[in-house]
Amino acid sequence: MKKLPILLAGLTMLGSAHATVYQFDFTAKIQEMVEFSPLTFTGGAVASSTLSGSLVSVGDNITGHFSYDTETGLFSSAGGSAMYAAPAAQNSLDASIGGNSIGLSDTTYSSTNVQVANNATMLGGADGFGIANVSANAFASQMMALSFFDKSGQIFNASAMPGELDFSGFNQSSFYYTYSSTATHAMMGANGALTSITVTEVPVPVPEPETYAMLLAGLMALGWKARRR
Template sequence: MKKLPILLAGMTLFGSAQATVYQFDFTAKIQEMVEFSPQTFSGGAVASSSLSGSTVSVGDQLTGHFSYDTATGVFSHFGGSTMYSAPAAQNSLDASIGGASISLGNANYSSTNVQVANNSAALGGADSFGIANVSANAYASQMMAVSFFDKSGLALSASTMPDQLDFASFGQSSFYYTYSSNATHAMMGANGALTSVTVTPMPAPVPEPETYVMLLAGLAALAWKTRRR
């Protein structure tokens, strides 16, 4: 797959001094799709699918957003790859086609995890960065993921949560989406390549109420000192 056309050296910061949340917008194009029914043991490549309730087709252009929180705790280690996951962490991933979200509605379970691999033995010494959301409700379960891969192993210097990622240094980038019905266990899957990633612009942070209190107290002290002169 082609390298992303946009070099990312910027970052978006909000939250406390201990936590940095990086946020990005992306675009992608679906290149392959499959469907499978375990009830009839049939399936294979398809041009489109409406199993999830909305039609998804090869060639569709997606727009999406993801963020990752550097304060997220370590969930597991394996083969040079580290998984980061925490319920309160500000990690997120969502995507839409034609303005319609493909995220699972009314989810009673949702978890977004980040995986970082530096010179991973399981990947033949390659680097990778990925973020995935798994969700479920009474009717279905769903997974979507964005993944970046660098065969040379030079994109990352550690398996810690990265700062100022340069996504253009990864040779491959992919988007994955799967949907499974709870009633029939029928499944559909789609994957494609990312076509752009850009830093999400954020508004200037609004001062906390405590900041205003301190400011007013300072102004009052200055006024009192001026009156005493």
């Protein structure tokens, strides 16, 4: 009977060390667009743009998906706002127009970061949650971002990475998209408002590798004690 507590301890460790990844689908509508050329210092508001290689227009409907990993490490923190980023974290953000992805292909760099603001100074005491993907390839760089704000500052009690969020508590939301050509540095920017957001299935937490190692060590210890008897 002395074997049982050891085995139960191993199983407890197996269930306790894990990351939780929350996933969401969203839709948004582009409300404003601009184009600008730093070479000619010309640009301004536009109704549409083909700079990215496909047509993007005011009024286009965006469909997308994002996820955030609660175990993402803290990257920076100041004034009630914290940035979370880590290469191995399961944070993602992608979007499409008319079924065509607006994400870059063959990327040489891609990073998705999460920002949590609790009574942030830079937001006038508001709370906020944001997720952004910055990527680049040989031809361009771009950013996609979603931002949510609560002017009352009641959503968060701390700037720690949150658990599952109820986005109905935020009173303002935005979608941003920028694209910049590597060759000409010409830039296109679009922004709009979210029209819907839904929670998709939260996957079953996957134990971390070190947890498997601890459990294996526990089982080996059981076997060794049994052989001695």
